[in-house]
Amino acid sequence: MSEPIVRLRGVRKTFWRDREPVPVLDGLDLDVPEGSFEALMGPSGSGKTTLLNLIAGLDRPTEGSIEVAGQPIHQLPEGALARWRSETIGFVFQSYNLLPVLTAQQNVELPLLLRRLPRAERRKRAETALRIVGLEDRTQHFPRQLSGGQEQRVTIARAIVNDPKILVADEPTGNLDKGSTKDVLDLLARLNKELGKTILMVTHDPHAAERATIIRKLDKGQLA
Amino acid sequence: MIPLSYNVRSLVERRATTAAAVLGIALVVFVLSASLMLVAGVEKTLGGSGEPDRAIVLRKGSDNELSSGIEIGSVPIIAAAPGVRSGEGGGLVVGEIVVVAAMEKLGGAGMSNVLIRGVAESVFRFRPEVRFTRGRAPRPGTDEAAIGARIAGRFRGLEMDRTFELRKNRSATVVGIFEAGGSSFESEVWVDVETIRQAFRREGMVSSARVRLESPAAFEAFEEAVEQDKRLGLEAMREIAYFEKQSEGTATFIRVLGSGISFFFALGAVLGAMITMYAAVAHRQREIGTLRALGFPRGSILLSFLVESALVAVAGGALGSLGALGLGAVRFSMMNFDTWSEVVFSFTPTPQTLATALGVSIAMGLAGGFLPALQAARLRPVQAMRE
Ligand SMILES: Nc1ncnc2c1ncn2[C@@H]1O[C@H](COP(=O)(O)OP(=O)(O)OP(=O)(O)O)[C@@H](O)[C@H]1O
Ligand SMILES: [Mg+2]
Numbered sequence: 296m297s298e299p300i301v302r303l304r305g306v307r308k309t310f311w312r313d314r315e316p317v318p319v320l321d322g323l324d325l326d327v328p329e330g331s332f333e334a335l336m337g338p339s340g341s342g343k344t345t346l347l348n349l350i351a352g353l354d355r356p357t358e359g360s361i362e363v364a365g366q367p368i369h370q371l372p373e374g375a376l377a378r379w380r381s382e383t384i385g386f387v388f389q390s391y392n393l394l395p396v397l398t399a400q401q402n403v404e405l406p407l408l409l410r411r412l413p414r415a416e417r418r419k420r421a422e423t424a425l426r427i428v429g430l431e432d433r434t435q436h437f438p439r440q441l442s443g444g445q446e447q448r449v450t451i452a453r454a455i456v457n458d459p460k461i462l463v464a465d466e467p468t469g470n471l472d473k474g475s476t477k478d479v480l481d482l483l484a485r486l487n488k489e490l491g492k493t494i495l496m497v498t499h500d501p502h503a504a505e506r507a508t509i510i511r512k513l514d515k516g517q518l519a
Numbered sequence: 520m521i522p523l524s525y526n527v528r529s530l531v532e533r534r535a536t537t538a539a540a541v542l543g544i545a546l547v548v549f550v551l552s553a554s555l556m557l558v559a560g561v562e563k564t565l566g567g568s569g570e571p572d573r574a575i576v577l578r579k580g581s582d583n584e585l586s587s588g589i590e591i592g593s594v595p596i597i598a599a600a601p602g603v604r605s606g607e608g609g610g611l612v613v614g615e616i617v618v619v620a621a622m623e624k625l626g627g628a629g630m631s632n633v634l635i636r637g638v639a640e641s642v643f644r645f646r647p648e649v650r651f652t653r654g655r656a657p658r659p660g661t662d663e664a665a666i667g668a669r670i671a672g673r674f675r676g677l678e679m680d681r682t683f684e685l686r687k688n689r690s691a692t693v694v695g696i697f698e699a700g701g702s703s704f705e706s707e708v709w710v711d712v713e714t715i716r717q718a719f720r721r722e723g724m725v726s727s728a729r730v731r732l733e734s735p736a737a738f739e740a741f742e743e744a745v746e747q748d749k750r751l752g753l754e755a756m757r758e759i760a761y762f763e764k765q766s767e768g769t770a771t772f773i774r775v776l777g778s779g780i781s782f783f784f785a786l787g788a789v790l791g792a793m794i795t796m797y798a799a800v801a802h803r804q805r806e807i808g809t810l811r812a813l814g815f816p817r818g819s820i821l822l823s824f825l826v827e828s829a830l831v832a833v834a835g836g837a838l839g840s841l842g843a844l845g846l847g848a849v850r851f852s853m854m855n856f857d858t859w860s861e862v863v864f865s866f867t868p869t870p871q872t873l874a875t876a877l878g879v880s881i882a883m884g885l886a887g888g889f890l891p892a893l894q895a896a897r898l899r900p901v902q903a904m905r906e
Contacts, residue, residue, distance in 0.1 A: 397528070
């Protein structure tokens with residue numbers, strides 16, 4: 296088997312609330328093979344979002360090492376970590392997190408603004424990403440003019456526009472109805488199969504989890 | 520960089536609070552511009568009243584014509600000094616008497632002093648820039664008066680063909696209205712010098728003597744000759760320098776008052792901009808967190824919010840400047856502290872007043888936006904997106 300794209304060793308994460316330690320992750324080891332589609336399940340408050348944030352470089356472990364796409368990110372300084380995120384990770388959020396004042400096209404172009412790309416090239420790539428998610432006819436719509444399912448597809452377009460190796464999705468279908476849920480899951484499965492994206496998806500929905508190639512369960516700070 | 524359209528549209532989205540912040544800054548810029556324009560107007564009116572080839576002679580130690588008095592016998596001596604251009608019958612010189620008269624302002628604004636200048640007939644040759652827009656020059660030896668265009672209609676009786684009191688039981692009739700290139704002469708009343716001499720009992724005296732010089736460079740020699748004779752007790756000044764000195768007190772007063780008021784208004788406007796921007800940051804936490812997650816560095820967030828606040832400021836600055844430009848047509852009558860008489864000024868916009876207004880508005884925007892922008896830049900993405 297090839298090198299894992301995500302490798303966690305002895306990862307501990309403790310939050311502090313009112314001077315009291317709140318241990319969430321308790322010496323976690325994890326290997327995610329490249330190109331897998333993983334579903335992460337577990338009770339509410341078990342630390343799924345926390346784990347995903349650590350892998351995505353949004354937060355730092357209290358202890359332990361995290362290596363993602365060959366980069367030990369637990370020791371990267373703030374600025375370098377931000378650049379690394381923009382190159383390596385695509386984010387899909389439960390509540391989409393599109394900027395409401397920008398059009399679908401402009402939202403998708405956002406990650407490209409961090410690179411030196413000519414305007415026309417940015418436009419082309421954003422259009423391609425929107426075509427992949429099936430929204431080529433909604434490019435000039437603002438988020439509030441789209442349905443929830445469409446908004447989430449715009450978010451996915453934004454997540455893939457920089458061609459990152461890994462997509463992290465925290466309950467991507469949590470706010471969607473059945474039909475839209477299926478569309479989004481189909482889309483993620485396609486991105487995994489056809490474009491080879493490694494996908495880490497947190498979900499509460501067992502049907503959603505079934506679409507993944509690996510299902511992991513997080514409980515009491517440990518992976519089962 | 521985060522696109523400018525993001526800031527513009529976010530501002531439009533929250534148009535009510537944006538408008539409030541814009542208006543706050545506009546008000547400051549309006550007050551500041553108005554006072555700067557007035558200072559420019561004062562400097563143009565008073566400072567612009569002199570000519571480089573003219574000199575004024577006063578009694579030594581007097582800093583204006585009103586407090587000066589020189590013996591009429593000195594006038595021919597002054598005219599004969601080196602450097603004075605010669606006209607018919609000797610050097611080009613005018614000896615004038617300057618007094619003030621309290622007159623009633625129209626529009627119920629009370630009494631105020633008007634500067635009255637006793638002039639010889641030769642004054643119109645001496646000052647070719649004086650142009651009659653109506654009527655004619657007063658005839659020597661009569662109670663006729665010519666009035667400057669800027670005070671015409673501002674005081675009771677200071678209108679064409681009307682009479683007014685020079686002093687108690689001594690009236691004069693307006694026979695002409697003149698312009699003088701926007702200078703302070705346009706706020707004066709001119710009457711024959713002998714009429715004034717009698718009415719105000721200035722026998723044997725004039726307030727000042729003015730001469731035309733052969734060239735601006737001839738002044739040094741003229742000054743030396745006039746001031747040399749200590750018995751005469753005279754002091755010569757270039758006319759330009761004299762009027763510049765006249766405008767100093769008033770210009771400084773307006774400048775201090777204007778910048779004082781602007782400063783306190785500015786504190787309010789900066790606070791307003793700050794509150795607006797703090798609200799914007801609080802309102803857009805999730806967006807900020809998302810941008811940070813996507814990889815935008817702290818600097819981009821800081822810059823974006825600074826730019827946004829500068830946009831508010833520039834909009835306010837433009838609005839305030841436009842309002843102030845609207846004052847261009849307004850004539851403003853005010854006491855000149857150096858002569859204690861009314862002078863009518865205009866608000867005069869210059870490139871400097873506009874540049875200052877814009878600069879100050881941007882500075883206010885940056886000052887108000889800095890702390891909120893810093894707060895935005897310091898947000899941790901995970902926390903910000905939880906909100
Ligand atoms: N910034 C924080 N400060 C303090 N405690 C935190 C913080 N973030 C998370 N926690 C705590 O850590 C635990 C795990 O939170 P996390 O959001 O990872 O859970 P989750 O598994 O994603 O839950 P859910 O399914 O409800 O989304 C919770 O008890 C939460 O209250
Ligand atoms: Mg969660």
